[in-house]
Amino acid sequence: MVRPAVVNLAKRVPLIHFRKGGAGSAAPAGNQQISGTAAKLGHPNCYHHCTILASANKLHLGESLAREPANYISRATASVPSPIRNLVDVNKSVNVAQLRSAVGYEYLRTAATALEDGGRTQMMKQRGFQLINPTEKWFPGIEELRANYSSWDWVIGKTPKFTVEKDLDVKGDDQGMKLKLSVEVEAGLMKEIGIQLPQSEQVVPVVTPLQGKPYNEENLNGIIGALKLVNASNVKQAMNGSV
Template sequence: MSLINRFMIVAKRRPQYNDFCRVSNYSTSSFNEKRNNPNDSITKSVFISQSTDVFTNLALEDWFYKNQDFTNHHVLLLWRNNPCIVIGRHQNPWIEHNIQLAKKRGIVLARRNSGGGTVYHDRGNLNLSFFTPRERYNRKYNLEIITRALYREWGIEAEVNKRDDIILKEKYKVSFHISGTAAKLGRPNAYHHCTLLVNVNKTALNLALEKKENGIETNATTSTRSPIKNLVDINSHIQMDKLITAIGWEYLRTKALVLEDGGQDLIQRQKGFQYINPTEDWFPGLDKLISEFRSWEWNYGKTPNFTVTRIVDVPTEDNKVHRFNLALEIQNGIIEEIKMKLPADLVSRDFNEDVSVITNLRSSRYDHEVMENIITAIGCKTVTLNTSQNVDKSNMIATQ
């Protein structure tokens, strides 16, 4: 029996919705009018992960991407995580979040397989992954499913901006993000995933995403910070379970290739909702993927090469102080080179101003404490430059 057949459950309960007025944006043609339409050959399922472990859910997402055939069956996977920071595939974790604070609060770091920026997850955040074959990848379609569900159930008029984020405008003086988005495109499959802020702990979010480490030079993708709102800030009646139901039914009632409402007739042809428990028994090879997503080599070692520079003062025996630039070159998260740029008055014509620092800390994994240990070991003192700016970061998030 195939995996999809094991998950099959037909939705027979007619969902209850509020009046839906945006008929100009919806086609309500009968499902039987176009029997030869390719939409008719594609069924849909809504899978809901029962795990709240970010590494398990990222592995589950990757498992579907690598193993499932979506030719005639599109899937929406819904999942939630315990508190965590999720960075994009090409990002540097040391500049994207406050590592020391996150560890202290038990907020884990995870690197996903798609690009884009950094996001904070907790149980108040809903993750949505839309799976299709590569040639049917359409993130605008997916995001419209979400905005239409919000309007149909609660009358919330959200928009999709040019960056494919879901935002709210109207009565607000600025646009607020309620969602971020990213994607993984391959052959034959693709997925588009996004977050939806329902009732996220914004205090924890702001603290965890606060940038602490400076002096890093890198070509890694950097996040864009944007103002955010929780959906409960807009409508206090929104609850996670009801939101999952509303989006799931909207997905099932919408035709597979076009944004047309097939109504109850189309819902009856779909494979409905299914709670799934991500385990090795159901998904052979999942444990290996979980281990890879949980590893230091993936979360930190996959960081694009970067250089960390500190300005330090070194006292001499004659009570003079010389100022140096201390630089660490990091490859795959490992310290490959430690260099000190000597002041011009200390460099003779026969020597380069850049000298290597000999220490057993070379070839060790980089973190903030390693830099401080090197500075202490060579008897230097860090020079603190005033580079702070008065920026209000309340209600801000680094968008995916």
């Protein structure tokens, strides 16, 4: 129900004129996104989240989304980078409290099963906003849920399996050699680490204490840094099985 709520805001709230953008987004003029969504469908649970850029620090946002330049192979839906824009860039009167209220009222007037605007009649059925106190006293078991959904196993460990490939240059006596580093990541951990020559399908396992460790930029750069110090002749011997 998030998507209709976001798109329909412009009908009744003087914030900004929305129009439908790409999948799961609403964008102002110029194809700059101000919202995005993500979903995970499973059995028996489904998860969905939506973001709306009201007055976010775009520099910090870009830095947090930056990743090591490499080839990422995954069966998950690809993330397509898009230009972004804050709502305050278009209408300086927009603030988070106003936006939160507008989205809330959109939910109040939208029937959960029909996704249709029920207007004031539907709002009266909802009896307004219901304020709650999300504590263990009010909702026994909520602390356990909070701990579970903020744990490493949930935040990182549920990441779908993927592979990272990166081309590297290693030093040699007269000329260097190009290698391809391959790291298979499963449940957030680096399970298989190997290297191969550009014209070969043979993969030589890389022995490193980082195998089995969490996949992150620091650990990946640790592997890359160590491989760049390897001599090309040693790599050739390893590829030929003579080491």
